[in-house]
Amino acid sequence: MFILLVSLTMWSCGGRSSDAPPVPPPDADVVARVNGVALHTIDAELLRRQHDRSVRDPPAGGEIPQPVVDTLIRDELRAQEAIARSLDRDPKYQAELREKEAVFAAWRRESLGDLLIAEQTAKGGEITEDDARAYFRDHQAELATETHVLQILMRDRASIDAVEASLKSGRSFEDVAAEHFAVPPTSTKKPWDLGYLRWAQMPEPWKPIIGTVSVGGTSGVIESGGRYWILSVVDRRTDPSVDFDRARPDVMHALEVERRSRAVATVDDELGQKAQIERVK
Numbered sequence: 461m462f463i464l465l466v467s468l469t470m471w472s473c474g475g476r477s478s479d480a481p482p483v484p485p486p487d488a489d490v491v492a493r494v495n496g497v498a499l500h501t502i503d504a505e506l507l508r509r510q511h512d513r514s515v516r517d518p519p520a521g522g523e524i525p526q527p528v529v530d531t532l533i534r535d536e537l538r539a540q541e542a543i544a545r546s547l548d549r550d551p552k553y554q555a556e557l558r559e560k561e562a563v564f565a566a567w568r569r570e571s572l573g574d575l576l577i578a579e580q581t582a583k584g585g586e587i588t589e590d591d592a593r594a595y596f597r598d599h600q601a602e603l604a605t606e607t608h609v610l611q612i613l614m615r616d617r618a619s620i621d622a623v624e625a626s627l628k629s630g631r632s633f634e635d636v637a638a639e640h641f642a643v644p645p646t647s648t649k650k651p652w653d654l655g656y657l658r659w660a661q662m663p664e665p666w667k668p669i670i671g672t673v674s675v676g677g678t679s680g681v682i683e684s685g686g687r688y689w690i691l692s693v694v695d696r697r698t699d700p701s702v703d704f705d706r707a708r709p710d711v712m713h714a715l716e717v718e719r720r721s722r723a724v725a726t727v728d729d730e731l732g733q734k735a736q737i738e739r740v741k
Contacts, residue, residue, distance in 0.1 A: 491529050494536040504528050507535075580723035587715045595711050596704045602659040603710055604702040607670060608694035609654045612637050613687060620681050620688035633678060633692040656697070660710030664717060666691065
């Protein structure tokens with residue numbers, strides 16, 4: 461019942477993460493009221509799933525078993541009495557509550573941010589046949605090329621700088637990469653070897669760089685979103701049979717990515733310019 465307690469504490473006791481409360485379920489979804497606090501079908505279903513792991517997706521509109529409602533009422537009574545006795549000030553409870561609120565706040569920020577970006581992306585309009593064919597003409601060579609790539613990926617600058625220093629000292633890419641992966645002795649697949657990748661399969665930050673790396677060569681550090689790569693190009697090959705129809709899925713994907721990237725840049729730039737931000741730490 462901890463999730464229910466978190467919900468009640470946040471929305472009934474003033475600990476909201478937003479000035480706007482969530483849209484309440486309709487009265488038809490109320491299964492009980494305890495001292496004026498409404499308990500809803502979703503609360504009962506959550507409790508039901510917690511106690512019966514075999515219940516995953518009960519049929520919509522299905523009747524909630526009475527024992528589940530009774531347990532929900534009991535737990536709500538206990539929670540209200542605990543708050544009345546100021547037991548919600550317990551340090552362990554408060555620490556766990558802050559953690560749960562942080563998880564909720566992170567979900568809220570990410571979900572609302574996704575909705576905002578989707579709305580901004582939609583303003584770019586539909587991708588037309590002319591857009592797709594123009595993109596293919598401009599990128600036909602890249603779309604027909606497959607590149608055999610090795611990668612070393614790090615999550616912090618210090619680590620990738622150490623990797624780069626090792627490579628510059630003359631050590632092989634394979635040896636340096638092997639230090640950062642746990643490869644079973646019997647394994648024939650090297651996790652740093654990505655095999656042949658089409659241009660459309662590559663992360664966007666790679667695309668301006670990968671074509672400049674010669675076969676047998678190694679890139680510098682590529683940085684994006686807290687990730688740091690160094691790439692090695694083993695081989696390149698061209699598929700001359702790639703035409704617009706074959707490349708269409710890759711073209712459409714690339715255009716969608718470009719459109720979303722423009723939306724992200726627009727939103728973040730506009731919000732950053734008008735926001736008042738105080739960095740405390």
